[in-house]
Amino acid sequence: MNRSALLLGAVGLTMGLSGGLSGMAVADTSGKRIALSNNYAGNSWRQSMLQTFTEAGDKAVADGVVAAADAYTTSENQATEQAAQIQNMILQGYDAIILDAASPTALNGAVEEACNAGVTVVSFDGIVTAPCAWRIAVDFRGMGREQVDYLAQRLPDGGNLLEVRGLAGVFVDDELHAGITEGVAAHDQFKIAGAVHGDWAQDVAQKAVAGILPSLPDIAGVVTQGGDGYGTAQAFAAAGRDMPLIVLGNRKDELQWWADARDENGYETLSLSIAPGVATLAFWVAQQILDGKDVPKDLTVPFLKVTADTLDETLAATPDGSVANTVYTAEDADKVIAAAIAAPSENGAK
Amino acid sequence: MKLLQKPWIWSWVAAVAAFGLTIALTQGRGASELGYAALSFGAFAAIVGLGQMLVITLGPGNIDLSIPASMTLAATLALKAMGAEPGSAWLGLLVALGVGLGTGLANFALIWALRLPPIIATLAASLVYQSIAIWSNRGLRIKPPEALADFATGRMAGVPNVAIVAVVLAALVWLVLERTIWGRWLLACGQNLRAARLAGVPVEAVRAATYVAVAVFASLAGYLLASFSGGAALNMGSEYLLMSIAVVVIGGTSIAGGMSNVPGVWGASLFMFLVVSMLNSYGAGAGVRMVLTGVIIIGIVIAASTRRARQ
Structure with a gap:
């Protein structure tokens, strides 16, 4: 009796630890x-x-x-x-x-x-x-590296990259840029052909990319920081250029653009953000x-990643104008x- | 030589130089692309710049710092009213212009009735407008109707439609300033408010109309920009606060008021886009780019103002 009660108690404790933490927390x-x-x-x-x-x-x-x-x-x-x-x-x-x-x-x-x-x-x-204080930090460097890793997997031959950066002088921009630089160093088939600051805003990115595009060679891929992918795509489309592989940042308009391009010509990319x-x-x-x-x-x-497999379900769950x-x-x-x-x-x- | 004495010539010289230097890098490739982009994006700066120019012309202390908030609010409400429904472009335009009328009147009411300095009044009001924009749509991005988006991103005879709108507006402003009694009143107010009042100029009416005009211009720019870039965003206007002031000053308009310069605003708007493109194309980092932009702006302002002094 005594032994089985102990055993039951141990089982209960294990279950409580593994599955019912929020349940346990109610009391405390x-x-x-x-x-x-x-x-x-x-x-x-x-x-x-x-x-x-x-x-x-x-x-x-x-x-x-x-x-x-x-x-x-x-x-x-x-x-x-x-x-x-x-x-x-x-x-x-x-x-x-x-x-x-x-x-x-x-x-x-x-x-x-x-x-x-x-x-x-x-x-x-x-x-x-x-x-x-406790810190729940974002690994922005890892996010930058991951973008280039993905491009390396999709574009084994490499090519020129355009980097759309965020707001100059902000920690997040420096970290993401450092991660992207590390990624490009690791995959030397890529070269950053140009960089602009898009301030994480579609209209600013569109303007900056439209301004630098005339002076750029063919671009194979674009690394971004989120919030700037759709504007970048708009600028490429307006210039009549071939659409490069743009890594996106989970904004609804970016995902919607991806879905439209996929339906039209099978476009596939990766979208990731916080x-x-x-x-x-x-x-x-x-x-x-x-x-x-x-x-x-x-x-x-x-990171919250959106891939070709999860695009439709994420798109459906994201309100217009919002972010996944x-x-x-x-x-x-x-x-x-x-x-x-x-x-x-x-x-x-x- | 007479041409060199025009204060607006320097912004145009700078714009052409920036264009030439960018194209030199690519050996002439992409010239029309770059020109087209400069006209498209310069148009928005030109529209808000024209409005800011009118206010600055009113004399020392007159400025509208609520331009970004007016743009955001007008764009947000207009796109919400249209709801991406086909054929609602005119409704949206009406809403946007209505917002401009409202914010302009509100700004002037604060300045006139409470006797607040315009810097404080418009800055405080802009917090209210921005909050209304946040509250009304919580930052959700609604697409413009297809036809409107096509118009905003489209071209006519190789010229962007938005640039045509901005050029027509510039011509209108020039006409009003140079050829109408209202324009003369505005310049008189800017040169000496007291003398203008004693001469029988309806000073308060002129100021009211000017503050309404700048807000309407900002709203129109917001409406076009949102249609151009696929929807309104809460931070869409932010870069146009300094931009609107910069294009006025670079364009050769006197910051002391009483003298405005329409062609300069357009030249400066093109320059502001082209200089960033040029420095980006040469691979200048953000720090270098900002320092150089600042130095170039100071240079142009000095060139324009010494010419004026010698006149």
Whole structure:
């Protein structure tokens, strides 16, 4: 009797650990309040992020997982304003703050204050360097390398590449560019024939590409940073050039363009980006930390990839003008945490 | 020599030089492609630049910083109203122009009734317009109707349609400034507001009309740009704030007001596109490109203003 009860208990514990984490968490974090501090709302990615967070947060509150999941956005993309916002959140007594930061360093003071007040801080996308905060970072270098790896697989003979970069002087642009440079070094059949800054916007990319195209030789492939693929394609079409292999960034208009081109001439490419739902990943990570789970400080966001096989289903699920999205669950957060535990050195290096 | 004394000549010289240097790199290949692209993209800068020019002509302190927000709001609401339905292009245009009328009147109301400096009034108002644009469509991108998109990206006799629209607008503005009483009033206000008022110029009416005109121009540019690039985006106007001011200054219009210069705005718009194309084609990095763009702009402004001083 005693032995079987022990056995049952052990089985129950294993099951609880493997499958029912969110179930277990209900008891422990139901009184906890989580706030999202967001620094910018002026593009469709951020809009989608806020919407996904609100939906997932409302559901978590309704399910009794947490007591509150509130989103706050600063009106200007400024670190000072966001620091004040974080201080307000400490005063309001939130247990955890998840943070898309305006600056990796300027908010450290406010973040330290939060930590000292016993508030869990999880930064994501725009991360902070304060040691007491958790970071869910995007491996932008890996994203750049992966684009060139894909092109190498599709274009074994190589050729000229056009690189459409993001906003000059921004960390993300530098990292993606470094990854692409590494990729081109690894696949020496490719050569970057030209580079322009498209500022992650279709119209800016279209303008920049249209301006450089007349001076370029034949282009075999285009590496992009997301939000600029459709504008690039428009510029190539307007110039009457052969359509190169453009790696896309999951925007609806990019995916729609791909689907149309596929129906017309069998065009095939790869689309990858970070899902705006990453805010929900940060939410679940924060919830697990509040739940007492031991979580490494540095985590990595998975890429959301769209391939020829998943194009139609992704396209159908993405609202017009938005970006391909996925809502992360507590189980996804577990996987990300497990991956970070399995490969601590790789994450520590970043 | 008389030609060299025109303040607008320098922006055209610079545009032609940038064009020539780019084409020199490709040994003449792609010249028509580049010219076509410059006309297409220069058109949007020219339209917002013409509006900004009118406001700057009103005299020191007059400027419209709500241009990007007006563009975004007009484009967002117009594309939402059209909903990609065929045959709704005129409805969309009407909505866009209506938005321009509204934002222009609102800007002027803040400046006139609350006596706010135009910089503060238009900047504050632009936050409101941008928020309305976010709220109305949450950044969703709606495609323009097929016919409208075809028009915006199409050409007539080898010239982009948007460039034709911008040239017609420039001619209209020139006509109004040079040949109508309203244009004379505007210049008089810019040269000396007090003297203009004492001379019986309806100063407030002129200012109101000018602030409405710039907003309507911005809205039209937003409507065309959204149709051209396949939909409105929340950040679509952002690069046109500095652009609108830069093309006015490079074009040889006096920043002190009272003297405007229509051909210069077009020359400067072409130049602003071509200089970026040129530096990109030569493989200049972003840092070098921005420094060189800045240096070239300063050079042109100095050239244009010393000519004016000697006149």
